[in-house]
Amino acid sequence: MSEVRELTFSEAINEAYIEEMQCDENVFLFGECIRAGTFPHTAGLLKKFGEKRVLDSPIAEANMAGFALGAAQEGLRPVVDFMYAGFSYYAATEIFLNTASYYHVHGSQHPVPIVYVGTCGVGRRVGYEHATPVYGTAIHHPGLKVCMPSTPYDAKGLMKAAIRDNNPVFFLWHTTMVAQKGPVPEEEYIVPLGLADVKREGTDVTILTLGLQVHNALAVAETLQDEISVEVVDARSVEPFDLETLLKSVEKTTRLVIVDEDIERAGFAAEISALMMEQGYDLLDAPVKRVCHPNFPSPGGYMDAYTMPTPERIEDAVREVCR
Amino acid sequence: MALTKKQKKLLYINLTRAMTLDRMMMRIIRAGRMTGFYHEGGVSLAPGVAIGSFLRKDDCLGPHYRAHGIAEMVSKGVDIPSYLAEHMGREDGCCKGRSSYHWSYPDDKMYGAGANLGMPYGLACGYSFAAKYKGTDQVALTAFGDGSFQEGRSYEGLSMASAWKLPAIFWCNNNGIAQHTELSNVYPIEDLSRVAAALGMPTMIVDGQDLFACGEAALKAIDHARKGKGPFFVEAKYLRAQEHNVGGLNTSGDVPRSQELMEKWKEERDPLKLATLQLLDEGILTQKEIEKIQKDAEDEADKIEEAADQSPKALPSIEELLAAVYAPDTVVENA
Numbered sequence: 337m338s339e340v341r342e343l344t345f346s347e348a349i350n351e352a353y354i355e356e357m358q359c360d361e362n363v364f365l366f367g368e369c370i371r372a373g374t375f376p377h378t379a380g381l382l383k384k385f386g387e388k389r390v391l392d393s394p395i396a397e398a399n400m401a402g403f404a405l406g407a408a409q410e411g412l413r414p415v416v417d418f419m420y421a422g423f424s425y426y427a428a429t430e431i432f433l434n435t436a437s438y439y440h441v442h443g444s445q446h447p448v449p450i451v452y453v454g455t456c457g458v459g460r461r462v463g464y465e466h467a468t469p470v471y472g473t474a475i476h477h478p479g480l481k482v483c484m485p486s487t488p489y490d491a492k493g494l495m496k497a498a499i500r501d502n503n504p505v506f507f508l509w510h511t512t513m514v515a516q517k518g519p520v521p522e523e524e525y526i527v528p529l530g531l532a533d534v535k536r537e538g539t540d541v542t543i544l545t546l547g548l549q550v551h552n553a554l555a556v557a558e559t560l561q562d563e564i565s566v567e568v569v570d571a572r573s574v575e576p577f578d579l580e581t582l583l584k585s586v587e588k589t590t591r592l593v594i595v596d597e598d599i600e601r602a603g604f605a606a607e608i609s610a611l612m613m614e615q616g617y618d619l620l621d622a623p624v625k626r627v628c629h630p631n632f633p634s635p636g637g638y639m640d641a642y643t644m645p646t647p648e649r650i651e652d653a654v655r656e657v658c659r
Numbered sequence: 660m661a662l663t664k665k666q667k668k669l670l671y672i673n674l675t676r677a678m679t680l681d682r683m684m685m686r687i688i689r690a691g692r693m694t695g696f697y698h699e700g701g702v703s704l705a706p707g708v709a710i711g712s713f714l715r716k717d718d719c720l721g722p723h724y725r726a727h728g729i730a731e732m733v734s735k736g737v738d739i740p741s742y743l744a745e746h747m748g749r750e751d752g753c754c755k756g757r758s759s760y761h762w763s764y765p766d767d768k769m770y771g772a773g774a775n776l777g778m779p780y781g782l783a784c785g786y787s788f789a790a791k792y793k794g795t796d797q798v799a800l801t802a803f804g805d806g807s808f809q810e811g812r813s814y815e816g817l818s819m820a821s822a823w824k825l826p827a828i829f830w831c832n833n834n835g836i837a838q839h840t841e842l843s844n845v846y847p848i849e850d851l852s853r854v855a856a857a858l859g860m861p862t863m864i865v866d867g868q869d870l871f872a873c874g875e876a877a878l879k880a881i882d883h884a885r886k887g888k889g890p891f892f893v894e895a896k897y898l899r900a901q902e903h904n905v906g907g908l909n910t911s912g913d914v915p916r917s918q919e920l921m922e923k924w925k926e927e928r929d930p931l932k933l934a935t936l937q938l939l940d941e942g943i944l945t946q947k948e949i950e951k952i953q954k955d956a957e958d959e960a961d962k963i964e965e966a967a968d969q970s971p972k973a974l975p976s977i978e979e980l981l982a983a984v985y986a987p988d989t990v991v992e993n994a
Contacts, residue, residue: 402782403782409765440980440984500988
């Protein structure tokens with residue numbers, strides 16, 4: 337048997353686009369500088385699908401998101417690429433209020449399938465607009481789904497699920513992983529939204545995380561393997577969130593560290609901590625520990641070491657809950 | 660485009676109905692039986708009637724918020740009982756009583772209203788892009804006021820529609836005041852259509868109190884967009900002879916607007932009064948026919964109110980609401 341081929345994140349997303357655009361005429365790509373491709377995930381698509389289905393948008397995010405809602409209401413399935421997810425904040429009204437609420441407030445009768453795409457993440461010393469991971473803000477608005485892959489395999493499968501989903505879905509990918517490689521099989525597959533993935537099994541402590549931080553968590557698990565057995569759960573999808581898989585993991589390990597690149601206050605990690613208090617309190621032998629971006633604005637310069645959940649910070653947290 | 664007698668009659672009937680239903684809405688909100696807001700239409704409904712009367716059912720229409728789109732909707736043939744029931748928070752509302760004034764009628768290509776100003780521009784681009792994408796001859800019309808035009812989104816939407824030659828009609832109802840802020844205090848020019856013209860779009864200015872002038876403008880704009888010539892911008896200069904919303908103040912800044920002026924406008928610039936005089940003068944309708952149109956409109960309003968009133972208050976369980984946040988999956992066969 338031949339080995340499974342390796343693709344980059346960008347190539348994996350590119351394949352998802354091609355497959356979904358081939359199977360549904362209503363899927364089209366619309367975004368900031370996607371024809372040339374500021375990021376390589378849209379490379380070659382203009383040539384393959386033509387100007388009608390691959391469109392550079394004006395640099396006008398509010399209008400982009402309003403446009404997407406209108407197009408979706410009229411039966412199309414837009415994939416809207418903001419380049420950096422932080423740029424989408426200009427469209428907060430359109431995304432977080434109008435589009436997120438549309439289906440429910442209008443009587444749950446008329447779905448609006450839209451995918452918002454953007455890179456994000458700390459680690460490139462570029463400051464808050466390019467770094468903000470958006471998902472903490474997004475999940476505060478029911479009606480949106482949100483996912484963030486950690487591997488090219490998950491990136492392709494989640495993107496396909498996002499395009500097929502009948503709801504607005506934020507697809508976030510980490511800027512530092514654009515060219516990262518991983519195995520992606522030739523055969524078609526989907527990674528459903530709302531399904532976490534245990535990336536490494538362990539018995540002493542669970543680390544729940546997503547995106548780039550899955551790799552930091554795995555590195556910590558490797559470092560500690562002779563002392564502490566770490567289980568790494570990749571959330572993959574922030575909303576819907578797979579609480580069942582997390583509870584099953586914590587039932588075994590009795591300890592939980594949540595690693596989240598977002599600002600600590602009122603974010604994803606805070607939400608999962610609260611869910612654990614309400615639904616998993618009896619499973620825990622130690623308080624839940626969060627490793628997040630501290631509560632100050634994300635700086636540029638050389639301060640990554642305290643804003644990023646580095647392997648060192650994650651290791652400290654793991655040791656703390658295992659004391 | 661000159662109107663036929665039949666078209667004039669249609670506009671007249673629809674304006675009578677719209678203004679009668681507006682009075683019905685006012686009765687209901689004043690009696691405390693409506694949830695949310697209402698923004699009285701009063702003498703401001705001629706543009707909405709013109710738009711709604713001449714669009715096809717399959718053309719997208721985002722109405723102006725004034726009178727919550729009643730002029731556009733009744734003219735386009737939307738089911739008004741479920742619209743009223745929605746405003747009253749009832750089970751038979753078009754959105755199951757969840758939306759208040761956000762109502763929507765996807766089958767009539769009217770996807771509802773929103774309270775944050777500036778949404779219509781992007782939406783109109785999306786609707787008209789979809790028509791072009793699918794290769795149909797549908798057009799999309801969005802109506803907005805001078806208040807909404809102050810949002811940067813207006814520039815974003817107009818420029819995209821013009822650059823991509825989208826079949827979109829931008830209909831601006833300019834009464835020169837947004838709530839209590841005069842346009843002249845915050846905007847450098849009086850004729851907003853100049854902005855559209857600068858972006859390469861054909862424009863026209865029309866008297867928003869003149870029902871038939873609005874009708875002619877609507878036909879011209881729709882024809883232009885339908886023929887694939889790109890977007891069109893209409894600026895209707897019209898009047899607000901009452902407060903912004905029911906129960907609100909009617910001031911310009913903190914200065915009350917003159918009651919005498921409002922009364923004078925209602926007396927001299929009421930579009931229905933003007934249209935009545937014109938149609939009698941042109942011999943298109945008789946006094947008797949006009950009375951019948953008015954009576955029919957009153958009967959329609961009574962029936963609508965009665966139907967909406969019979970529907971129970973919508974109070975679904977929290978579980979039901981939680982289960983209704985996301986649209987279900989479409990089953991897709993994997994290859």
